Amino acid sequence: MSHAQTDTQPVLQVDELTVRLNSSQGLVHAVEGVSFALSRGQTLGIVGESGSGKSVMARSLMGLLPRRAVAFSAGSVMFQADQPPARDLLLMPEKQRRHLRGPAMAMIFQDPMTALNPVLRLSVQLTESVRQHVGLDRQQARIRAIELLGAVGIPDASRRIDQFPHQLSGGMRQRVVIAIALACNPSLLIADEPTTALDVTVQKQILDLLARLQREHDMAMILITHDLGVVASRADHIAVMYAGRVVEYAPAKTLFTAMKHPYTEALFNSIPRINDPSHTRLQAIPGRPPQLVEPAPGCAFAPRCQYAQPRCWQQTPPVVAVDGEDDHRHACFYPISETPAREDADV
């Protein structure tokens, strides 16, 4: 976890990213005004439930959304792999973007089974990108692939490399997916729910592996999850997403000690805690996550928020920084520490 961001340009600088998608029901406001910056060696955790827009955002950063699906996108995504200047990915032609995927930025997905091609041997899938982007010949590529498998902790790599994906366990498959993603030494790795499909002991192995590889390669990493626990001790910063917006962004420690947004608090309180005695009553969030199709005005969390005021139903709260802390931002008119002010507003 290095914090030398003052002297280096961030790898990724996202400003007011907005993505709207076409659907049969109407326009889906999937991502609304998301901003953050990420430097080498840093991890950004993005936490949100299904439908919070976290996966759409990741895919739009990678340029993996089908062109027909995107109705509208705005904002800027400045990306700088090795040397300046940073370039806006949204303005880049698809052909150039394709050359970035693999050597400069890579992504791993939730389901390691569907991320691998079931009819191709691992050797083929592992060597594909190094041969295409780095230009190694067949023999060199195979040696590199065996190295990669060893680096992600697959024992007996020189034998495993000739196997098919179905011959591996779920955890092993995810290791292979990670090896493929890292084959060309990307500067940015986006991991979209990398451990959701895995068992808890395997999850720990995979998260430890990702942390180690990030350190070794000095990558920037975006770790997307629905589980606050996964990012709590592994991310430098955490962004909490709800209905397409980042409702709170803070350094990991700060988020847990001084959370400002009622959704962050409600999410945190609704999770059963391993240290609580059994039969502890959970503080459930009433209602359900909102539809992103043609959303109503106002704060999207207002219908489920125990602190909601009339204003919350009418105006969308802007993202503001907490006094004196530049990297702690939230989007709430009545953030948590200001409880008394809430009562004033009522009068």
Add this chain to the structure above:
Amino acid sequence: MSDQTPCHLRDRDDIVLRVLQLSVNFAVGKQTVQAVTDVSFDVARGETLGLVGESGCGKSTVGRAIMQLPPPTAGRVLFNSQDMTALSGEALRQTRTGLQMIFQDPISSLNPRRRVRDIIAEGLTIWGRDNASVRVDEVMAAVGLDAASAGDRRPHQFSGGQCQRICIARSLALDPDVLICDEPVSALDVSVQAQILNLLEDMKARYHLTMVFIAHNLAVVKNISDRVAVMYLGKLCEIGNTDAIYARPAHPYTRALLASIPDADPLAREQASIDNEPILQGELPSPADPPSGCRFRTRCPYAQARCADEVPQMQAVADDHHVACHFPVLTP
């Protein structure tokens, strides 16, 4: 009780469900997969037993074998002292209504072509109970569904959380004694999970249910269970009082599981002894060819020669805390 009754079974009058030496084998091609081997436990009236373990440990198979769906290969399931494995045909259909199940995927648990009211009333219709519609209204209200507006709709018009409420209402309609919950919240959004867990607690109190709660999430299991049973590769490793097991896990596998949980609260990690537990290495062995002796020995940091030769039997390490390990980790 006979001589071979395992020591962790309790000699009490209020045992609703007793599972004795349950084994389930599946034929996969020419191989026989031992999904569940020699599992015994009991559940007292009004109790919730949490059954935890990772995928492939056989916990869901146990749940279905209790329901005789399909019947187990060996062993007995005593429901209110009646041996369900000895029943068949009409008698089994009758007895089985005393146990109901809810499943992981609420959407796949509901027939998409039927209306919600018919789905919930199904059990009552089958048995020709009187006042079915009154009962349906009652259970729908109990799980927080509006009978008037929701009853005539079809499942795809509801969210996952609401579908799980419909499933719960359906399972309650026949007024069962035992509710077997197979990963009921793992397909749901985090913010909806708590609603369903609280609802299950409420329903348990309101309808005097006894529950078997199957899940892989240890925090969820701890929240809802009175007792916990940990399974690994088809066998029971550890069983006992929930707070005791979470505070002083004695089986190396239980310890590894607890050490792997990512805690949402980084400031409140008090299980320091468990944090130093080595993370599990290696792969889950094939259930078609399980290791000799203790099934966990191939991945156990404390394994010794004896573990390969001798199958560990359940032994008491504390009051209502039993572990199947030759070398349990005992903490004061």
Add this chain to the structure above:
Amino acid sequence: MRSKLTDTGVVRSRAQGFSAAARQVFGRGFGPGFWVAAGWLVLVALCAVFADWLPVNDPLEPVIANRLNGPLTTNLLGADGLGRDILARLVHGSRVSVVIALSAVCIGMVIGGTLGVLAGYFRGHFERGLMAVLDVILAFPWLVLLLALVAFIGQSLMAISVAIGFLWIPAYARVARANTLSVVQREYVLAARAMGASTLRILLREVLPNVILPVLAYGLVAMGLVIIVESALAFLGLSVEAPQPTWGGMISEGKRHLATAVHVALVPSVTMFLTVLSLNYVGDRLRSRFDVRGSNL
């Protein structure tokens, strides 16, 4: 005045609500092509039912003067080699096509569908045995089998329907079995058993409603193929006996005049082409809508 306004408002909103609901059930995803195809099929069906009452000429009466006349002359769609009105023969011939298509598909669907559902639900020896028999039927050259069947049971409309329907049993059995297999894995079947539902009840209430729609949709596609099979039989002179008009028979007769009067073969060919295309299109659309995996379950 005021109340009147409100009333119309209510009516309109109700109408909108209905059209929205209708759109949800039927409209979305079907598109205009579906309705054109469905319209053509309705037209063909109406012709078949009301052939005797429609204002067309006698399909059997030869008018030598009109021999091989082209369309839009003495006859709207021209006349054939014996001077019979092609439009009238098309309308009456649709009867044979529709009756054979419907009855053959029904026979195949009922027998094959039932066998397939039972095989998918009970599995085991029954499934293996049934599938082996069906594979044998499928492997048999269908035309030879059909010729043998028709030679054995005769050349009536009924006999031909039964023969073609028999040929379709394996296909329906396979579609029904595949859909049943995926339905049986769903937990609602397990839940029904837990509630003490009998096997018959599970089959009728839980399995059948989820299998029948994809099977019906497949039936529409199969009807198109049945019409082609019938025409192939007619081409070989083994369909319904002359002089009863059938589309296949008309094409077969028209081939003699291909050099001089193309329309004699072309008009029934185009009619058949449009009908088969419409059946495929409508069937395919319905199938994708009702596919167990594809639908929004």
